Amino acid sequence: MLSTQPYKGVRDFFPDDIKVRNYIFDTWRKVCLSFGYEEYDGPFLEPFELFSAKTGDEIVNNQLYSFEDKSGRKVAIRPEMTPTVSRMAAEKIRMQTPLPLKWFSIADFYRYEKPQKGRGREFYQLNVDIFGEESVNAELEILLLNKGIMEKFGATDKMYEVRFNNRFLMNYLYERIASLTVPEIKAVQKAVDKKAKISNSEFESLLEKDIDKSKIKKVHEVLNLTISDIKKLKDLPDKASNLLKLMEMAQKVGIKNIIYDPALVRGLDYYDGNVFEQYDLTKGNNRSMFGGGRYDGLISLFIDKKVPAVGFAPGDITLMEFLKSWNLLPETGSLVNLLVTVFPGNKACLEKSLEVSEKLREYINVETYLNPDMELTKQLKYADRKSIPFVLIIGPDELAKELLLIKNLKTEEQSKMKSLQDVVKLIKS
Amino acid sequence: MLSTQPYKGVRDFFPDDIKVRNYIFDTWRKVCLSFGYEEYDGPFLEPFELFSAKTGDEIVNNQLYSFEDKSGRKVAIRPEMTPTVSRMAAEKIRMQTPLPLKWFSIADFYRYEKPQKGRGREFYQLNVDIFGEESVNAELEILLLNKGIMEKFGATDKMYEVRFNNRFLMNYLYERIASLTVPEIKAVQKAVDKKAKISNSEFESLLEKDIDKSKIKKVHEVLNLTISDIKKLKDLPDKASNLLKLMEMAQKVGIKNIIYDPALVRGLDYYDGNVFEQYDLTKGNNRSMFGGGRYDGLISLFIDKKVPAVGFAPGDITLMEFLKSWNLLPETGSLVNLLVTVFPGNKACLEKSLEVSEKLREYINVETYLNPDMELTKQLKYADRKSIPFVLIIGPDELAKELLLIKNLKTEEQSKMKSLQDVVKLIKS
Known part of the structure; x- marks a missing residue:
């Protein structure tokens, strides 16, 4: 049997974990866009030389994941974004893109470190950089953007x-x-x-x-x-x-x-x-x-030009610890609004359940129960264990009368409705 | 000098590229959520054995990026998601998570292939899987979800x-x-x-x-x-x-x-x-x-249990070619709504520009021009080249009269406004 555990020091993001991750990424992205920054991303593998040229010795000698590809090219998994973003910005500056560039990315990085609290072998960072602004207003804006992010997190x-x-x-x-x-x-x-x-x-x-x-x-x-x-x-x-x-x-x-x-x-x-x-x-x-901070010299590794640059890079792991210790992580419930059950052993009911699900999806997130033979009580129990707030039942009786039976699993209230719009209204209220 | 080019066969995502990528990812995510699927993600590096166990020989022998880490563990960069998602699902099933699991992820993969049209060494895939549903309704739902995605793309x-x-x-x-x-x-x-x-x-x-x-x-x-x-x-x-x-x-x-x-x-x-x-x-x-398709046997690599599974995995590169050939890619304009200029050489105006930018960011995306000495005409030209639709100017005259001069760069219309709400209304209209 193979192990279900991931490689040492890296993380599996199960659905509950991804909700937190998306909350952090969405907040980062929203604030960066509100400051007019443009998103970019670089590749996960880069030529080894990109890092050996300027990334610190400690990282290159001890922490870099590097190897030869099948053609003998020396490549490395990115341990940070600054060399990549400088390479990409240099390319744009060579193509006469108007300055300043105000760029951000949300990306994952690998470093071979001893796993410990607040430090794994893999982590995500928001990278925010301004290329082409000499005045101290660049640092000031980075500080304002940082403040904006921290406020959005509460x-x-x-x-x-x-x-x-x-x-x-x-x-x-x-x-x-x-x-x-x-x-x-x-x-x-x-x-x-x-x-x-x-x-x-x-x-x-x-x-x-x-x-x-x-x-x-x-x-x-x-x-x-x-x-x-x-x-x-x-x-x-x-x-x-x-x-x-x-x-x-x-x-x-x-x-x-x-x-x-x-x-x-x-x-x-x-x-x-x-x-x-x-x-x-x-x-x-x-x-x-x-x-x-400010690193005005880096772009000149790639082009014969000095281009001022300022950047910062918050990471997801230290941020998560901060949010936890100040009790700022929001509750994350189910993203599914409704489970449409399927009446056991009745093909006409199944088809109706599929049809209704399909129509509701334009407005809300709807899971359809798929096993055509499962008892209804077990389907309700499934919705409850997954914290889905509402279930919709279409049995032979509802089918004949063209009704939709909807149940709120928290309050146990149930009502029969004629129109899908009423179902949407109830769930969104 | 170092090259500004990325590693062979992989892609740099510049801001214009990321807009298309985000459009595709957002569409995938929205449709999956509307079907009640939960998002997850696995690590980029996995133990080599995970792929040698069941991934096809062609991939493992010829296309897998694998190497030894500094402790002699054999690791590989993921060439596909199915082994990872099966490993993670097995872990959840062992922990008695109620079935079915309906999961999706959007992730990047590496394969050492000869780069050619529609095929690079790096690509993104949406992975959608159902674990624990034996009936053919699982395949049916995957087909419906696929249809939902295609319709959302037009x-x-x-x-x-x-x-x-x-x-x-x-x-x-x-x-x-x-x-x-x-x-x-x-x-x-x-x-x-x-x-x-x-x-x-x-x-x-x-x-x-x-x-x-x-x-x-x-x-x-x-x-x-x-x-x-x-x-x-x-x-x-x-x-x-x-x-x-x-x-x-x-x-x-x-x-x-x-x-x-x-x-x-x-x-x-x-x-x-x-x-x-x-x-x-x-x-x-x-x-x-x-x-x-259906792969009912895979989970039993990890736990002593047979769990039915159905999945599919559209990739970003073939999708992009499809969207291009049917002319379905949307126009992507600037995400910045407004450039707030800074009146050259006037500190009071700069401070007001910063303050106004900050307040507007709650409602729209605002770039502040940062160079305190740049001529106004050049700032306007910068906004125009970046396709930012509006600029806001606060000069000494506006400062004294507490006015905001706003200009639509397409129509050349300009108007002086008293309140920020009016600015927001104009831009959002």
């Missing part, structure tokens, strides 16, 4: 927060205030990226390994700067002051749950401007949900 | 036909009329499966290779039986006469484009009762679109 801004930083600003501050060299900045950023997961003394020894002792005090000074300290700095370069511009605009348009976090790094791979990360504020379980 | 029954056969009936006829042995029946079926693609003399020599000459005349007799010949046969076993029952019921419920085809085989792998295949009747290009 979340208030007390339930999550958005932490912000700017990669260019940090490099500038480390250089100007702590006089760090480029390799020293990289080392500091790597240590800071680990900071939340290690002790203070471990953090100190990480710094001491690579940074001149005289400079470490200054590194702490940089990490302790508040947003108002930064505002007071003179001659901040444009790309660094984008952080201040964004914070100011965000507050003006009513985004309150946004805080400056000098310890936010978000890997080192393609981000080169403002970056952000969203945290679930569930008490005692303050989790990172997802992040995003 | 197809009449002159545009396609459904060819029918019954695997059990053919075995019975070959045995009874032509006195064939079991291996001879297999050989005949293999030859018949190729019949449409080879010449008559090639077909004859195929038969002569494996069948006793004295029996070949009788084989032709079987292949020439019409449906009324079969009706006259006495003592037809129940499972064989299911073909007649289905044809009779189908005609009663108004399915007219259904014909008996004794040469229909549909592979040899899991079908064991009624089988059917749908043909596009486009003149001069009479193509097979997809098929389906």
